[in-house]
Amino acid sequence: MSSDSLTCEEVIRQLFAYLDRELDTQVSAEIDRHLETCRECFSRAEFERRLRQKVRETAREEPPERLQRRIRAMLDRY
Ligand SMILES: [Zn+2]
Numbered sequence: 001m002s003s004d005s006l007t008c009e010e011v012i013r014q015l016f017a018y019l020d021r022e023l024d025t026q027v028s029a030e031i032d033r034h035l036e037t038c039r040e041c042f043s044r045a046e047f048e049r050r051l052r053q054k055v056r057e058t059a060r061e062e063p064p065e066r067l068q069r070r071i072r073a074m075l076d077r078y
Helices: 008-013 017-020 025-037 040-059 064-076
Strands: none
Touching: 008 017, 008 040, 017 025, 017 040, 017 064, 025 040, 040 064
16 A cells, blocks of 8 residues: 555545545545456546435435535444
């Protein structure tokens, strides 16, 4: 593992910010690169993406903060 590449843990920890595009381009690019080579993180990111899609669809029915908390709690179990 080279020093300039992220670990799976770091990728997962920043996944929300990554999907929200809140990370700077360098970190975001590093995550992109990690996802290209790490199947585990890639499927996690895909799962997350789909989940967020659903969140957006149901946003009108449930306060986003509450939903976000529930999703994070759910992910913490992995
Ligand atoms: Zn990974």
